[in-house]
Amino acid sequence: MSEKADSLVEQVRQAGVVGAGGAGFPTWKKIDARVETVIVNGAECEPLLRNDQQVLAARAGEVVRGLVLTMAATGASRGVIALKKKYTAAIAALKKEIAGNDGVSLHLLESVYPAGDEFVLVYEVTGKVIPPGEIPLKVGVLVSNVETFANISAAERGDPVISRCLTVTGAVREPKTLTLPVGTPLRAAVDLAGGAAIEDWTIVTGGPMMGEAVADPGRPLTKTTSAVIVLPASHPVVTRKTASLEFDLRKIQAICCQCDYCTLVCPRTLLGHNFKPHIVMRQIAMGLPIPGHPGVSSAPQCCNCDLCGVYSCPMNLPIGRLNKQLAGRMKEWEWEPVERLESYRPSPMREYSLIPVSRLTYRLGLEDYDRPAPLEETDYSPPRVEIPLKQGIGKPAGPVVKVGARVKAGDLIGDLEPGTMGALVHASIAGKVEKVTEESIIIAAS
Template identity: 40%
Template sequence: MDLLNMIKNAGVIGAGGAGFPTHAKLTSKAEYILLNGAECEPLLRVDQQLMAMFADEIIKGLEAAGRYIEAGKAIMGIKGKHKEVIAHMRERISALGLADFMEVKELRDMYPAGDEQVLVHELTQRIVPEASIPLKVGCVVINAETALNIFNAMAGKPVTETYITVAGDIPRRMTLKVPVGVPIRDVIKQSGVENLDDYAVIDGGPMMGPLKTGVDGHVTKKSKGYVVLKKDHFLIRKKSVNLNQARVINRTACEQCRMCTDLCPRYLLGHSIQPHKMMRALSYNIQDIHELQIAQLCCECNACELFSCPANLHPKSANIYFKKKLDEQGIRYQPAQKEYQTRSAREYRLIPSKRLIARIGLSSFDQPAPMTQVEFRPETIEISLRQHIGAPAIPVVNVGEHVQKEQLIGKIPENSLGAAVHASLAGTVAEIKENSIVIRVGSYV
């Protein structure tokens, strides 16, 4: 079996991102394969620890993917502040005889260093065109946990676990290996918070992660972190503002200072995105929707909304508002440029991570979250059939059927983009819902 089918059968997807199926990403040839080890979201501590613990496995997974797409070079991007991890990875690359093919490059400690278009430029000096993907400039990007999962797939092990940092205003900050499908509430309880009535939970990093409406969900393959904060924290109040509220606030208060644009990471790469113009369009009720297509270039990194705006307004929400309007009319942005250059002021407008963390009120919580061994014993697990980009998986098990750990329970629909789904714990299928499979596990069977 070739590597692509191993990855496909193992259900490997982008870990911690949008969940794009990895086998689909590796179908094209590229000059570079890049490892995203930036982990630029504040408080999250997964990738740096995985690289320290599983250096050889990650290196071999990255190498295998790079050789498969016939890349001439593999580059790992790791923030320079992680000196021990960088030294360890370089030593292991050399020891494995891969120094001619693979190298580590140090990234600056800025946000969003992990945005794949920013990463591509920082590591190769190339600029991904507007509304395009890294492959357009000869690059394929995967993150550290995805490389580890590729290595495991080569040994026939499917993706049934993920690594999650639990951080924020909690007694114990930690990083855990969690079976897919475990209740989120069980994960958060490990941090020492039993009663969540006074808390709110951000699903993912504090910048891009959405505010959860409740904690009754379940862990997926792409779960990367949970940030737990008191409900009156600035970040929670900010993320609680809905799109309509944001639109009204923006219309009444924007002073057109254009800081949202001047510090926008994609604008600084030479793209046409200009959030201040979207704010202006709200104020003047501009109807020519074609003039607003640049909103579709927003990567929703939230730098404008949580860092740049001096009045604490919602420029990202303005972009999202017009994105929705454009989608409703079936309008897609068509780039006019063919050549791109970074803005001349880019080097002076990068957002330092420490300043960002202070700006969003997380400095006191910016502490280690060490890898902690925990054995989860849930009564049931609920495994989503659509924890990836593409079509949901199709169940291949029946209610009442006993399944083993790592057994295939959901397959990719014929001729569709998708990812296979496997049981993370042994048990009995209790229910098959429209988009998930519930398994009763352990002594509860």
């Protein structure tokens, strides 16, 4: 690996950059590779989300700079920014920034769900199908979220990740897109968007399809919080996420009619993976565990996008959620992974089976909340932040400050040995360290 690549990997590690799109994979680990193509994932396919498209428009230069640095570090000859055709402001800004950058281009996508799934996106951009259970690297591709590339650019200048751009929407008075310090309580984000417009509300973070329902609005936002969506506590989007596994299993056993509509829309099945969700559900209906059954063993191929359950299943069954639970128990039940095929060929029906986000929004009962959330500059600084020491995949960082210590924004507060999977953590505000645990560090502003 070249000297420049080594240096960027270390700069990104020092800055604590993680994948901003959701799982929080440590970016230093991802870019420590050789690939042919680097893709900026600007699909933003979850309903109601507005942050990536506005970051692309407002910080196009930073995103392109991060992409070009990553291409140089990984030896990639092609850099692609994939975003929806309808993001016209972002497209105009990016066209100016990519001019003169050899090998960098835009790839325009339809507004369908889940266009941002890595497997789907890699196929759309390169025509290659990532085999089940693999990562884009297997086909010579690196994919990361828009904000991650802006953070790579900042890391190269020595600036760590201490804030997060997120959409604050749903049942709030003034939906907004804001950049806030990591560790800010979610409640503060709601207040900054005019407050909740309803009484009994819950927050969904990260998107109505794949996000998480958060009962405690005092929870802090992290480097991976792309949205704070306020919804009635009784809204189906919320109750769907909070039902118990036992309840979900009984529902499937009682009412799955084996129509196979889930299989007909599944983005992984349509890419040619040997995965049929209705067969998994059939096996669940017959009782678990069924070790070695090829249908059930294919559950980890599900990306948990929930498209089948929300959109096509006549019984509205939580298929993605169940597949996730099954995948988590494969080891315990000693299941062998499903057979690996020599090649995977997408279905000829794929192009006719893509689901528009607008129809999905309606099906979710979110059309009243599908409103603009304009990007707004704010100098808001919370009186207190709680910064988690683990904000993604890998080991938690170890605290390197003690109670009573004074810190500046950007100071290192959680460290890891070089080479350890995980991400470093920095103070997001200036202040005094108030509490240190193995999980988080609380800083009171001063």
